[in-house]
Amino acid sequence: MKGTLGRLARIFLTYSVKMITVLLAVSALSFALVSQSPVDPVQQYILGFGTAISPAQRAQIEDYWGVNKPPVERYLHWLSELLQGNLGESLLYRRPVADIIGERFLNSLGLMLCAWILAGVIGFTLGCVMGMYRDHWPDKLLRRMCYSLSSIPTFWLGLMFLLMFAVWLRWFPIGFSSPVGLLDEEVTIGQKLYHLILPAFTLSLASFANIALHTRQKLADVLNSEYVLFARARGEGQWTILRRHGLRNILLPAITLQFASFAELFGGSVLAENVFSYPGLGSAVSAAGLNSDVPLLLGVTLFSTLFVCVGNMTANLLYGIIDPQIREVGA
C-alpha cells in the first residue's frame, strides 16, 4: 500500500509541475492573443460610461491602466496581481472578475455535474448492452446511434429540445436558471433543478457516445478472455459474468475516461448555456468576447484550463491506481 501511495504522490508531483507550466503558458498565450486584438480596451471602457469624456481624462485612464507600457511589463504586472487573487474588474458587469467567476461557476457546475453523471450512466449502460450483444442487432443499432449523435451539433440539439419540450409541449421552461420575477433567495432547489433538466440532458447527449463506445470495446475484450471462457464452462450465465467479471474490469477505466473529458464538457456547456440562456460561465465567456470584456475573457480562459487540468490530473491518478502496466512503469 505504501508503494501505491508513493507512486500516486509521484504522479501528483509530476502532473502538478506540468499543470503549472501549462497554466503559465496559457496565461502568456491568452494575454498575447488579447493584446493582439484590434479592439481598443480603453474605448470599450469609455463606451461603458455612456458619456463622452475629454482627451485629458482619456489620457489619465490610459496612464492609470498602463496601456502605453510594453506588453511584457503589462503581462508581468497582470500576472503578479493574478497570483494575489486579483483578476481585475469586468467591463461588462462592473464587478470583480473573481466574484463573477465564483458565482457563475456554481451555476455551471450544477449543469455540468448533472450532465456529466447523466452522460456517464447512460453511456456506461449502453456500452454494457452493446458489449453483451456484440454484432447483434442491439449493438448495431446503438452503435449507429452513437456515431450519428457525434455528428449532431450540440446547439442544434438544444434548439430542437427547446422547440419540442418548451415551445410545443410546454413541459419545461424556455430558459434561465430560475423562474422570471423571483428574487434569488426565493428560488427553491426544485425550481433550479427543473430549469436544469433540459440543458443538462442536451449536454449529456452530446458526450455519452464516447464513453459508450469505449465501454463496449473494453467489455468485448473482457468477454473474449480466457477467464470468462472458464466462467462460462463453469456454467455462469451472461449477466452473472457481466456482474462478476465485466463490471470490475471496465468500471474504473470508464470513470477515468469521464474525468479526462472535462474539456469537451466545458466546451459543450458554452453552447448549451447560450441556447438555454443559462447564466453560467459559458454564457459569460461568449458575452465577454462579444463585448470585448478582456479581464473576464482572460479570467474564464484560465479558470477553464484549471478545470480541465484538475480533471486530467484525477484521470491520471486513477490510472495510477488501476492499471498494473502503468503501475510497473511508475515503480
Added chain:
Amino acid sequence: MRSLNRRKKLLLLTVGMGVVFFGIYGLGILIPEEWVAGSFLSARQPPSLAHPFGTDALGRDLLLRTLKGLSVSTTVGLIASGVSAVIALLVGIAAATGSRWMDGAISWLIDLVMGVPHTILIILISFAMGRGLKGLLVGIAATHWCSLARLIRGEVLQLRSQQYVAVSRKLGKSSGWILIYHLLPHLLPQFFVGLVLMFPHAILHEAAISFLGFGLPPEQPAIGIILSESMGYLSAGLWWPAVLPGLTLVLLVLLVDNLGEQLQSLFDPSSAQE
C-alpha cells in the same frame, strides 16, 4: 450485381457520396446572391412548394440560404482541416524523428492545446483577430491537429523500427531520402483519412462558433448564423428556420463522416479486401 465484389461496391458508394457532396457544394457556390435576397411580402412563410424550407423574418428563401451557407461552411471546413492536417503531419514527423527534447516539447504543446477547451480557445483567437473569417479559420486550424499529430507520431515511430528502414540506412541513404521514399508513402493514406475525419469536426465547430457570434459576419448566409437568428423566433412557433437548415447540416456531416469511414476501410490494408 454479382460481378461486383465488396471492394468495388464500396468504391462506387464512395464515389457516389463524393459526387453528392461536391454537388451540394457546387450548387451553393453557383447560387447568385440576388436570389437569396427576398422581399418582406413573403416573410415568415412556412414550407411550401415555392419555398421548400420556408422563408425567414426578412423574407429570404431558407433553402437557398441553407445551400449557400453549407458551401461557405464547407469551404471554411476544407481550408481549416487541410491546414490542420498539414500541421499534424509536420508536427507528428518532427516529434517522432527529432530528438527526445523535441518529442517532449511537442507532447507538452499538445497538452497545452488540449488543456484549454476548444470552444474557448477559438473564441480567444477569433477575438484576437477581430472576429470574421480569418479568426475562424486560424482558430479551427490551430485546435484540430492534436489527435492526428499523435497518431502520425505513433505511426512514424513504428515505421522507423521496420527492417527495410534499417537496411536503407545501412545502404547509406540519408534521413530525408528515407522520409520521402519510405515513410511518406505509408503516412499519406493516414493523412487523407485523418483529413476527411477531421473535416466534419471542423464544420461543426464553424457552425458552433458562428452560432455564438464569433465567426462569420451576420450578413453571411452561414448555417450557424441562420440557426442563431432562428433562436429569436423559436418561442413564436417558427419551427422551420431552426429545424430544416440544422437537419441539412446534420445530413451533410453524416455524409462526410461516412465518406471518411469508407475511405479508411478502402485505404487500410487489413480491411481493404473484405
